[in-house]
Amino acid sequence: MFMYKVAEPNEALIISGVRAHHGPEGDAAGLGFKIVVGKGAFYIPGLNTVRRLSLDIHEAELDLECVTTQGIPIGVKAVVIYKIADDFQSIANAARRFLDQEEQMDVKVHNVFAGHLRSIVGSMTVEDLIRNREKLTQATRDSSAGEMQKLGLTIDSLQIQEIEDKTGYIENLSAPEASRVTKEARIAQAQSDREATEREQEAEAQKAAARSQSQIRQAEVTAQANKAQAEAEQAGPLAAASARQQVVVQETKVAELEAERTEQKLQAEVRRPADAEAYRQRTLAEAERDARIHKAEADAREVELRAAANAQKVKVEAEATAESTRKVGEAEGAALEARGAGEGEAVKAKGLAEAEAIRARAAALAQNQEAVIGQQIAEQLPQIVGEAAKAFGSIGQLTVLNGAEGVGQMFSQVLGMGAAAVPMIRNLLAENGAPQDGEGEPEKKEPRSRAR
Numbered sequence: 001m002f003m004y005k006v007a008e009p010n011e012a013l014i015i016s017g018v019r020a021h022h023g024p025e026g027d028a029a030g031l032g033f034k035i036v037v038g039k040g041a042f043y044i045p046g047l048n049t050v051r052r053l054s055l056d057i058h059e060a061e062l063d064l065e066c067v068t069t070q071g072i073p074i075g076v077k078a079v080v081i082y083k084i085a086d087d088f089q090s091i092a093n094a095a096r097r098f099l100d101q102e103e104q105m106d107v108k109v110h111n112v113f114a115g116h117l118r119s120i121v122g123s124m125t126v127e128d129l130i131r132n133r134e135k136l137t138q139a140t141r142d143s144s145a146g147e148m149q150k151l152g153l154t155i156d157s158l159q160i161q162e163i164e165d166k167t168g169y170i171e172n173l174s175a176p177e178a179s180r181v182t183k184e185a186r187i188a189q190a191q192s193d194r195e196a197t198e199r200e201q202e203a204e205a206q207k208a209a210a211r212s213q214s215q216i217r218q219a220e221v222t223a224q225a226n227k228a229q230a231e232a233e234q235a236g237p238l239a240a241a242s243a244r245q246q247v248v249v250q251e252t253k254v255a256e257l258e259a260e261r262t263e264q265k266l267q268a269e270v271r272r273p274a275d276a277e278a279y280r281q282r283t284l285a286e287a288e289r290d291a292r293i294h295k296a297e298a299d300a301r302e303v304e305l306r307a308a309a310n311a312q313k314v315k316v317e318a319e320a321t322a323e324s325t326r327k328v329g330e331a332e333g334a335a336l337e338a339r340g341a342g343e344g345e346a347v348k349a350k351g352l353a354e355a356e357a358i359r360a361r362a363a364a365l366a367q368n369q370e371a372v373i374g375q376q377i378a379e380q381l382p383q384i385v386g387e388a389a390k391a392f393g394s395i396g397q398l399t400v401l402n403g404a405e406g407v408g409q410m411f412s413q414v415l416g417m418g419a420a421a422v423p424m425i426r427n428l429l430a431e432n433g434a435p436q437d438g439e440g441e442p443e444k445k446e447p448r449s450r451a452r
Helices: 088-098 104-122 126-131 133-150 169-339 344-392 404-433
Strands: 003-006 011-017 034-037 040-043 048-054 058-067 073-084 153-165
Touching: 011 040, 011 088, 034 040, 034 088, 040 048, 048 088, 058 104, 073 088, 073 104, 088 104, 088 133, 088 153, 104 133, 104 153, 126 133, 126 169, 133 153, 153 169, 169 344
Parallel strands: none
Antiparallel strands: 003 040, 011 034, 011 048, 058 073, 073 153
């Protein structure tokens, strides 16, 4: 029964056993086992063995005591970064030497590099080691490359980290140079101090000149500043006035626009509704006035018709009274004529009858006078009322309070003026044609007494 296993990217599968050497990685390569990298392979459990070989990088630290060609002991610290090479031959070499023993690779690499590094350091001076570390590094890599290849390994990096001076040689080696450097530094410092002093003096002189020039410029600038300030102080109010003028102009425009907008708003919201309301009130007032005028005219007409009817009634009653009086007078006269048959008593009776007739006629005349006066007053009353009402003809508009009641009171006053004239008319008529009491009566003669 076949099984299938896949190699990870950082490892190689080493398959050994029956028929494991067949294939391009088998006998053709002279290996005797099968290497699988980056893919999978079938195997038969029990007949094949599958093991993994890591292709990760490894790191070996070196801390060695070495002796230079001058016999001076030094300490060298280095780091070697290596890994199994990618070709099948290198993987096969590493598999034969380190399969299932990968922890031994660091020891082997340490030993290889320790020997080569000591050998190379022994062929170099301390000065070469200090000045040319790259030469030491390259020589160590070149000398160990063959042995690393046999182990199936390749060097990724070799770094010489530190060279320790065990005897103070490097320090003593640097002393003359340090002394020379110190001397040169002191000389340079002295020269620098001298030059610094000269430069400082020159700088002070330049500073003084600069201060003088600065003071002059400051005075000039101050004068210009004072002049500018004075001009600015004068220009400030002018600018403020100009700005204020512009502000006033803009405010005036704004006020005009606001006034125009307010006027339009007043026109739309107040004046037009007010005109409409005034028109409505005026129309209502005119209608009410016309109604009052028509009502007053109707009331006046009614009063006029009532007065005419009353006058006609008075006239008819006066005529009836006069006719009745006439008939009574005629009847009494006939009676007197009928009773005046005798001589003495007849004369007396006739005289008495005539006296009674005269008295009756006087009474009838008095009654007829009142009827006549009433008739004349009734006939003249419309003219009297018309003349009294002429005073209202020149009035354009008459406002009457209390409605119809006010109109009735006004016409009552006009009629009252006509009624007030009735007694005066009556007196005039009485003075012109009415008989006084006793007037028209025959003078009574007292009978003469006869002497016996």
